[in-house]
Amino acid sequence: MSKILSLQENMQVARRAMEICNACRYCESLCPVFPEITRFRTFSDHDLNYFANLCHNCKGCFHGCQYAPPHEFDLNIPKTLSEIRVESYSQYAFPSAFGKLFFKNGTLVSIIMAISLALVFIAGILLNNADSLFTAYSGVGSFYHVIPIKLMSGVSMLVCAYVALAFFMGFKKFWLESGEKMSDLTNGSLWKSALSDMFTLRHLGGGDEGHGCTHVDDRYSQSRKWFHHTTFYGFAMTIISTTIAAIYHYGFGWHAPYDMTSLPVIFGTIGGIMIVIGTIGLSVIKIKMDPVPVAQQFLGMEYSFITLLFLVSFTGLALLLLRDGIYMPLFLCLHLGFVLAFFLVLPYSKFVHALYRFGALLKYAKYKER
Amino acid sequence: MYDVIVIGGGNAALCAAISAAEEGARVLVLESSPRLWRGGNSQHTRNMRVAHPAPTRCLTESYSVEEFYEDLLKVTKGETNEELAKLAIGQSETMYHWLEERGMFFQKSISGTLSLSRTNAFFYGGGKTLVNCEFQKAEDLGITILYDHEVEWLNIKNERVESLIVNTPKGKKEFKAKAIIAASGGFESNREWLREAWGEQAKNFLIRGTRFNEGKVLKSMLNQNVQAVGKPEQGHAVAVDGRAPLYDGGIVTRLDCVPFGIVVNKNSQRFYNEGEDFWPKRYAIWGRLVSSQPDQMGNVIIDSKSFNLFMPSVFAPCKADTLEELAGLLDIPAKEFIETVNEFNAHVQEGTFNPDTLDNCCTQGLAVNKTHWARKIDTPPFYGYTLRPGITFTYLGVKIDKDARVYMDNGEPMKNLFATGEIVAGNILGQGYLAGTGMTIGAVFGRIAGKGAAHV
Numbered sequence: 001m002s003k004i005l006s007l008q009e010n011m012q013v014a015r016r017a018m019e020i021c022n023a024c025r026y027c028e029s030l031c032p033v034f035p036e037i038t039r040f041r042t043f044s045d046h047d048l049n050y051f052a053n054l055c056h057n058c059k060g061c062f063h064g065c066q067y068a069p070p071h072e073f074d075l076n077i078p079k080t081l082s083e084i085r086v087e088s089y090s091q092y093a094f095p096s097a098f099g100k101l102f103f104k105n106g107t108l109v110s111i112i113m114a115i116s117l118a119l120v121f122i123a124g125i126l127l128n129n130a131d132s133l134f135t136a137y138s139g140v141g142s143f144y145h146v147i148p149i150k151l152m153s154g155v156s157m158l159v160c161a162y163v164a165l166a167f168f169m170g171f172k173k174f175w176l177e178s179g180e181k182m183s184d185l186t187n188g189s190l191w192k193s194a195l196s197d198m199f200t201l202r203h204l205g206g207g208d209e210g211h212g213c214t215h216v217d218d219r220y221s222q223s224r225k226w227f228h229h230t231t232f233y234g235f236a237m238t239i240i241s242t243t244i245a246a247i248y249h250y251g252f253g254w255h256a257p258y259d260m261t262s263l264p265v266i267f268g269t270i271g272g273i274m275i276v277i278g279t280i281g282l283s284v285i286k287i288k289m290d291p292v293p294v295a296q297q298f299l300g301m302e303y304s305f306i307t308l309l310f311l312v313s314f315t316g317l318a319l320l321l322l323r324d325g326i327y328m329p330l331f332l333c334l335h336l337g338f339v340l341a342f343f344l345v346l347p348y349s350k351f352v353h354a355l356y357r358f359g360a361l362l363k364y365a366k367y368k369e370r
Numbered sequence: 371m372y373d374v375i376v377i378g379g380g381n382a383a384l385c386a387a388i389s390a391a392e393e394g395a396r397v398l399v400l401e402s403s404p405r406l407w408r409g410g411n412s413q414h415t416r417n418m419r420v421a422h423p424a425p426t427r428c429l430t431e432s433y434s435v436e437e438f439y440e441d442l443l444k445v446t447k448g449e450t451n452e453e454l455a456k457l458a459i460g461q462s463e464t465m466y467h468w469l470e471e472r473g474m475f476f477q478k479s480i481s482g483t484l485s486l487s488r489t490n491a492f493f494y495g496g497g498k499t500l501v502n503c504e505f506q507k508a509e510d511l512g513i514t515i516l517y518d519h520e521v522e523w524l525n526i527k528n529e530r531v532e533s534l535i536v537n538t539p540k541g542k543k544e545f546k547a548k549a550i551i552a553a554s555g556g557f558e559s560n561r562e563w564l565r566e567a568w569g570e571q572a573k574n575f576l577i578r579g580t581r582f583n584e585g586k587v588l589k590s591m592l593n594q595n596v597q598a599v600g601k602p603e604q605g606h607a608v609a610v611d612g613r614a615p616l617y618d619g620g621i622v623t624r625l626d627c628v629p630f631g632i633v634v635n636k637n638s639q640r641f642y643n644e645g646e647d648f649w650p651k652r653y654a655i656w657g658r659l660v661s662s663q664p665d666q667m668g669n670v671i672i673d674s675k676s677f678n679l680f681m682p683s684v685f686a687p688c689k690a691d692t693l694e695e696l697a698g699l700l701d702i703p704a705k706e707f708i709e710t711v712n713e714f715n716a717h718v719q720e721g722t723f724n725p726d727t728l729d730n731c732c733t734q735g736l737a738v739n740k741t742h743w744a745r746k747i748d749t750p751p752f753y754g755y756t757l758r759p760g761i762t763f764t765y766l767g768v769k770i771d772k773d774a775r776v777y778m779d780n781g782e783p784m785k786n787l788f789a790t791g792e793i794v795a796g797n798i799l800g801q802g803y804l805a806g807t808g809m810t811i812g813a814v815f816g817r818i819a820g821k822g823a824a825h826v
Contacts, residue, residue, distance in 0.1 A: 023622035023684040026416055026496030029477040038481050041682055064499035066413050066620050070406055073615075209475050209494060218502040 007087050011045055014080050018043045020073055027061045031203050032364045050178050052084035054360040056203045058213030062293035082295035089352050094169035101348040106300025109308060112345050117337035123147055124333040134326045140255045146329040159343045166347035167355055174359050193365035194358055201225050216288050227281030234274025241267035257323055275313035279306045305350035312338045372398040374823045375547040377521045377587055380410030382791025382812030383553035384504035389820025391511040402520035403582040410555050411579035414620040415497035417490040419806035420462045428476040430488045435459050441804055449800020457772055461814045466491055474503045482681045485650055490806040522586045526594045529778060530785045549823035552789040556764035557585025567602035574666035576610055578760045581617035588793055591768055597777040600765035600796025606803045607657025612756030613685045622684035625755050629743050630679050631672035632714055635663040638706035645742035654803055661759040668757035669700045673749045679725055687753040696752045715746040765796035774819035786826045788819035
């Protein structure tokens with residue numbers, strides 16, 4: 001494994017790389033990064049952070065690079081930009097002292113997961129309405145016999161508010177430091193363009209060619225795009241499910257668990273299955289991929305996030321199947337433990353790639369039609 | 371036992387291999403480089419010249435077969451084989467579609483190459499991506515590819531290649547096949563041969579492309595009375611940044627700023643009209659110009675007025691606030707340098723500077739005048755780049771006919787030997803160069819050679 005460089009060294013490597021790319025330009029139609037480079041002659045740290053977050057890590061520019069190792073220029077754009085990208089997450093983190101959490105991220109996620117599970121189980125054991133955790137409950141409000149509704153909703157609202165604040169502050173820092181104004185964000189056409197890029201994941205599809213990207217080796221494939229967006233839309237469906245459930249609960253006074261044919265269950269089930277499929281697919285790609293264009297030291301962050309997402313969904317589906325029996329309280333606690341961990345680490349996990357990638361796509365939209 | 375062995379691993383070799391395999395032949399590709407260096411000079415290319423009657427997804431307007439041929443005549447000054455040239459040009463359009471149908475992708479011309487958007491189809495992601503896709507297609511067709519297999523000798527008897535002697539990681543081995551296709555490039559990486567052909571000055575040449583074009587296959591053929599084509603001293607050389615690596619510097623080492631400045635040799639003297647014509651029409655002569663200067667080096671000098679007029683280069687220029695300081699950085703005599711610049715400035719005429727036209731900014735009364743884009747070098751900071759000759763490829767090769775078949779000196783055709791790529795480029799490019807033509811020649815004659823070899 002190659003030496004791990006300091007931030008300053010990484011920036012220097014990236015600056016040199018951008019100068020080589022700017023003199024070559026063969027990769028210009030691979031993705032938005034390369035046409036953006038040509039707007040510059042010199043590259044500030046903020047420019048490099050922008051390129052790093054605009055990069056979708058498709059690796060086409062590595063496999064097609066005449067200056068990739070063993071060439072003495074040793075150009076490895078996907079790896080270099082991956083390193084800068086994670087450094088940038090750390091710089092934008094709110095509060096800034098938590099930026100360090102991105103560097104031992106696998107460990108962080110594991111610890112938070114352990115603590116969250118423990119807390120939920122302690123709450124479940126202390127607060128449940130029966131002598132044993134292995135007690136079957138049925139009918140409306142059965143979950144709340146294990147964890148009281150006030151605790152469940154209180155904690156989730158607090159955590160969500162914190163996550164929202166951290167995301168907003170992080171995004172604001174990214175946007176301002178990259179040289180843009182908050183007032184630019186009122187321009188609807190930027191949002192239209194960036195949302196379209198996000199919903200279609202255009203830039204992992206091989207651009208106009210539509211042949212996909214080179215994730216595992218130098219062969220084109222659409223697999224990462226499909227598995228990513230299976231996960232993405234699955235996640236969106238679980239959010240929709242939760243939102244509808246919240247409306248049912250607070251708006252109509254209809255309490256969980258809901259029927260198998262109810263909207264929250266349908267959205268949640270389909271979304272959960274999609275996440276399970278997507279996260280397994282993404283993991284398989286990661287296991288099989290050529291290690292050279294990859295920032296190995298940050299793989300822990302990727303695997304831990306994908307695993308956590310898988311566990312949230314898997315235990316959610318298990319809970320659905322077992323909700324009428326004596327294992328319901330056990331699986332409810334497992335599921336809620338993983339959910340709590342997921343949201344607690346959210347602002348300091350791989351998830352933030354979505355935030356800054358979207359920001360970079362907004363910025364790209366501003367300049368692409370120049 | 372293989373039906374066809376292809377020697378080489380660039381675009382020409384792979385077009386030949388794919389074409390032979392599609393004809394039903396069992397094909398073996400012997401690539402002298404390791405896998406990570408595969409692709410010969412093709413990995414450094416970016417486009418292929420294509421005649422086309424109407425706009426395509428990647429090519430603008432139209433480019434007729436006749437116009438392509440006229441362009442070729444202009445650069446070669448008529449030194450071409452008309453039959454072969456017209457064949458390559460005539461098939462360039464179907465070749466483009468042939469590649470697309472087999473999973474190779476094209477893109478619109480990249481920035482800084484607008485002048486080529488009509489005539490040249492750019493490879494999506496550049497030549498290395500093209501070659502990757504070609505290797506994948508070859509693997510999908512069941513073609514065997516052996517890396518680190520350098521063919522050093524062809525056993526030729528009675529107009530037939532009996533076998534190949536190959537350096538492999540496990541020592542020398544003999545390979546046999548019904549037919550052989552030589553697509554192993556020129557000899558530009560062989561410094562000893564370069565010195566023989568180009569003289570002592572070759573010691574200061576940089577090789578812009580692969581380090582694996584040693585010319586062993588070519589030499590083996592020429593040593594056994596295979597008919598040669600082209601002159602050893604003909605090739606394509608440009609002026610590149612003197613700090614470029616010895617091999618594989620590729621596109622990024624070029625310097626496009628010559629028309630906007632002056633070029634002095636190691637004695638601080640100018641030696642050629644820097645503003646003779648647009649750079650795309652002149653860059654190919656500067657390799658020769660620089661190679662005939664003392665120590666085969668030049669220095670291009672611009673001032674801050676011109677710094678943003680050209681494509682950025684890969685190495686930062688020497689930068690100084692005074693001419694004297696710049697001379698120190700470039701290690702050229704300062705007194706003479708300042709005199710040269712002052713003399714140049716004193717002879718610059720009034721004019722309207724326009725980098726997009728052959729403008730009227732020129733000098734008058736100098737021994738070496740600059741006829742366009744001549745502006746005083748007077749606005750610090752001053753910038754300087756060292757120039758060296760960078761050789762792209764050589765033209766000495768083997769004669770072929772319209773079936774890509776190789777000939778003996780006595781005029782007899784070889785029974786089972788075909789050739790394509792840089793090793794046959796001299797048939798069509800007697801001298802000069804037309805961007806993207808090498809890839810056209812390699813692809814078209816590769817397809818022909820593969821088909822022919824499969825039916826030997």
